[in-house]
Amino acid sequence: MLSLKQRAKALPLKRAYGQNFLVDAAVLDAIVAAALPPTSSSPHLIEIGCGAGFLTERLLATGACLTGFEIDPAMIACLQPLVQQAGQRFDLRHQSILDADLLALMPEQQRTPIVGNLPYHLTGPILKQLCGPMGDTTYTLRPRTDQLILMVQREVAQRLMARPGTKAYGQLTLQIQCWYEVTSVIDVPAGCFFPPPKVDSTVIALTPRPKAAVNARNYQALSQLVKGAFQHRRKTLCNSLKASRPDIETGRVQATLDQLGLAGNVRAEVLSLAQFAQLSDALEQAPLP
Known part of the structure; x- marks a missing residue:
């Protein structure tokens, strides 16, 4: 059986998509464990950027249903065996997550975890889409997910988790921490990817707060x-x-x-x-x- 790295080396890479495939099994397993802890009752997840399916196949192996988003036609082709194997449990969409109507995929009566290895150049727009504006107290996606498990550049993770008085602390910190509790799942060195990026990454968990972290009049x-x-x-x-x-x-x-x-x-x-x-x-x- 080919290793994940060997499988990744055989894939057609496209720089335009900023593709770096996660090939470390321990990190992949940590993401699955964070997205679907033993106490989870979530029958459905959303995956951002399925890529070659290294994380996808592990999520499906838990028995969960999955809606996956992928924009690269070559990766869509690579994922077809998983589509055939999982049947109705895997809804693969050839679409950018930024163009998706996520509310239609996230019923009010259940909490839908969202997982993904975010493209570095799209991290800001995707975080804005998933987390909503700081000033919007009724952003409808927040109560429909129990957590976001996201791979981001380590510098971004540090900003999201920063404390007052530190260099990383800033506007993004407060925008996210107002409505989400942010914790680190696992640090991911560049060598865990193929091809390795120029920076290290961190998997973070963003858990929606039942109400804002602080009371404010406006x-x-x-x-x-x-x-x-x-x-x-x-x-x-x-x-x-x-x-x-x-x-x-x-x-x-x-x-x-x-x-x-x-x-x-x-x-x-x-x-x-x-x-x-x-x-x-x-x-x-x-x-x-």
């Missing part, structure tokens, strides 16, 4: 505040908001920081999500200076 206002605060990272929070949010009077920001016991020269990266929520609420209520 989540859209909170989202706009966070966005403005991190547009000029090297500036103080006051100066950053002065440049990016001219709608907020500088005097109001300074007065509100004083009210919250924060120094006037504080920078955005040291504020926690809870402090941003406090600042947002206070700014909403504060009178003009």
Whole structure:
């Protein structure tokens, strides 16, 4: 029997698709275990980018039903034996996940795990599609999945899991952590792929929170505040908001920081999500200076 790496070497690679096939069996098994833990009752999963089917075949081996997305015609052809073997349990779609109507595939009465090795150049758009805007309290995909198990570039994973005061902490951190708990499943060195990419990766689990991590009067206002605060990272929070949010009077920001016991020269990266929520609420209520 050919190894995963030997099978990958025989595949027609296309640089346009940014293809790097995961050929480490231990990592593949870790992804399956994270997506379908023993306590899971999910009969159906969604896979982003089936590729040659190395993860797909393991997911199907659990007995679960799977809807898979793949854009490369050559990989669609490679997956046909799995389609024939799994029958109605495997719905393979020659389509980009970004063009898919995911709500139609995720019934309200059940939670649908989503798994995938995200193309590095599409990580941002896919995260936005799956997780929704920070300011949208009713984004309909959140309550329809119990978790997202995603392979991302390690730098992205570090940003998603970052804590205040660290270099990786920023707007993306807060946008995701507001609505999702983010944990690391397994680190994946470049050598686990064929061909090996230039960077290492990490598999992360994003679990939707039953409600936002913080209470805020206006989540859209909170989202706009966070966005403005991190547009000029090297500036103080006051100066950053002065440049990016001219709608907020500088005097109001300074007065509100004083009210919250924060120094006037504080920078955005040291504020926690809870402090941003406090600042947002206070700014909403504060009178003009």
